[in-house]
Amino acid sequence: MITVKNLKKQFGSNVVLDGINLEVKEGEVLAIIGPSGSGKSTLLRCLNLLEKPDAGELIIGDKKINVKKMSSKEIYQLRQQTAMVFQHYNLFKNKTALENVTEALIIAKKMKKPEAEKIAMEILNQVGLGDKVHQYPVTLSGGQQQRVGIARALAVNPYAILFDEPTSALDPEWISEVLQVIKKIAEQNSTMIIVTHEMQFAEEVADRVIFMADGNIIEENTPKEFFHNPQSPRTKQFLRRLGAGEENV
Amino acid sequence: MNFNIDFVYLISLIPDLLPFIPLTLFLAIVTMVIAVVLGMGIALVLRSGIPVLTHLAIAYVSFFRAIPSLVQLFLIYYGLPQIFPALSGMTAIAAAILGLSLKQAAYLAEIFRAALASVDKGQMEACLSVGMTRVQSFRRVILPQAVRNATPATGNIFIGLIKETSLAFTLGVVELFAQGRILAASSLRFFETYLALALLYWAMIIIYTFIQQALEKRMERPYQS
Numbered sequence: 160m161i162t163v164k165n166l167k168k169q170f171g172s173n174v175v176l177d178g179i180n181l182e183v184k185e186g187e188v189l190a191i192i193g194p195s196g197s198g199k200s201t202l203l204r205c206l207n208l209l210e211k212p213d214a215g216e217l218i219i220g221d222k223k224i225n226v227k228k229m230s231s232k233e234i235y236q237l238r239q240q241t242a243m244v245f246q247h248y249n250l251f252k253n254k255t256a257l258e259n260v261t262e263a264l265i266i267a268k269k270m271k272k273p274e275a276e277k278i279a280m281e282i283l284n285q286v287g288l289g290d291k292v293h294q295y296p297v298t299l300s301g302g303q304q305q306r307v308g309i310a311r312a313l314a315v316n317p318y319a320i321l322f323d324e325p326t327s328a329l330d331p332e333w334i335s336e337v338l339q340v341i342k343k344i345a346e347q348n349s350t351m352i353i354v355t356h357e358m359q360f361a362e363e364v365a366d367r368v369i370f371m372a373d374g375n376i377i378e379e380n381t382p383k384e385f386f387h388n389p390q391s392p393r394t395k396q397f398l399r400r401l402g403a404g405e406e407n408v
Numbered sequence: 409m410n411f412n413i414d415f416v417y418l419i420s421l422i423p424d425l426l427p428f429i430p431l432t433l434f435l436a437i438v439t440m441v442i443a444v445v446l447g448m449g450i451a452l453v454l455r456s457g458i459p460v461l462t463h464l465a466i467a468y469v470s471f472f473r474a475i476p477s478l479v480q481l482f483l484i485y486y487g488l489p490q491i492f493p494a495l496s497g498m499t500a501i502a503a504a505i506l507g508l509s510l511k512q513a514a515y516l517a518e519i520f521r522a523a524l525a526s527v528d529k530g531q532m533e534a535c536l537s538v539g540m541t542r543v544q545s546f547r548r549v550i551l552p553q554a555v556r557n558a559t560p561a562t563g564n565i566f567i568g569l570i571k572e573t574s575l576a577f578t579l580g581v582v583e584l585f586a587q588g589r590i591l592a593a594s595s596l597r598f599f600e601t602y603l604a605l606a607l608l609y610w611a612m613i614i615i616y617t618f619i620q621q622a623l624e625k626r627m628e629r630p631y632q633s
Contacts, residue, residue, distance in 0.1 A: 251549050255630075262540075263540055267544065298633050315539055321537075
């Protein structure tokens with residue numbers, strides 16, 4: 160279980176997270192949607208402490224942390240509970256696809272190289288890149304790079320995987336292959352939190368959807384209810400705008 | 409004008425000068441190694457933002473970039489022993505290496521700082537997000553990419569340094585340039601002697617440039633599509 164209690168974050172005078180409370184059950188897939196600047200990426204980045212929250216409590220699995228008095232050891236331990244897939248992939252540019260996946264296994268988890276490579280090969284095959292393992296990121300398409308990013312996150316076998324707009328930087332032609340891979344992982348009972356702008360994908364893959372605006376969770380529901388019977392005016396307005404956008408395409 | 413240049417004489421000087429190249433290279437390489445280590449330390453301090461240390465590092469870079477190499481060498485070799493008598497045993501070679509490396513470290517610190525800063529922040533975040541520590545991330549991912557960024561400018565510093573070692577002659581070190589002066593003074597054939605010297609420095613730089621190009625090509629491999 161992931162529990163977030165009264166999480167607060169400010170950038171200067173700009174309140175980005177205004178006391179967020181949230182629970183994610185083991186094996187649950189949570190989609191976070193909302194307009195730009197609503198705080199959804201910041202919330203995700205606070206979960207692995209890439210952003211330091213100003214106040215609140217985080218519990219991920221058996222690691223509990225009060226963000227006001229956390230030691231660097233606690234930060235390190237909490238981070239090991241999750242892995243993140245980034246909008247801009249952030250593959251290690253100096254390492255091959257295979258090395259990108261084995262790196263954390265060998266360096267952080269102290270695995271022997273052959274063992275790490277075996278795991279990495281399995282996962283890279285799973286994301287459909289078995290034939291690209293010795294290529295450097297620069298030689299891979301956006302979709303392939305993001306699939307390596309997903310493999311890298313999967314490899315460390317985290318308690319939960321955090322997806323930060325995993326398809327936002329992709330050319331349209333690569334989006335579906337990445338979404339397919341994420342969907343496949345979701346079906347394997349992984350705990351996942353996905354910040355996304357892909358509404359249809361969110362509806363298909365998520366067990367629950369939350370809508371954020373101005374640093375608050377405005378609405379929270381099953382995908383079916385959320386998309387077809389939204390309650391709050393903010394949610395209705397947001398979904399209507401997206402709908403209008405889609406019709407114009 | 410007098411175009412009476414004796415090329416045969418010029419070439420005959422080369423064997424007399426060649427034995428001094430090892431000392432020149434020794435000065436350059438030892439200085440460079442010290443400067444790289446020191447420069448990296450200063451770059452890390454500049455990056456750390458730790459209050460007092462950072463200010464000291466800024467002052468260091470400012471001072472050692474500002475004073476002429478000659479002034480610095482004299483300050484160390486002739487000046488320091490007056491204040492610290494224990495240093496009066498310092499050899500001229502040690503003083504030259506110390507002076508030049510303190511100076512080059514200041515330049516390198518700026519190059520390394522910029523090279524580290526130009527590594528995408530997402531690289532560190534990705535390392536941390538899969539459970540690596542900051543030290544592990546720095547060593548395995550950030551540093552290798554920064555080294556690639558820093559190599560061309562660092563190579564320039566080394567080329568400059570090979571030439572700056574000639575300043576060691578002012579402390580009485582008989583390196584390549586000092587030997588040239590000795591030969592010129594005895595033969596009075598200044599043009600041929602100094603031209604021979606110039607050609608030898610040029611040759612060293614050409615060889616070094618070749619080595620650096622090969623190194624850069626190797627380092628570029630992961631980044632070529």
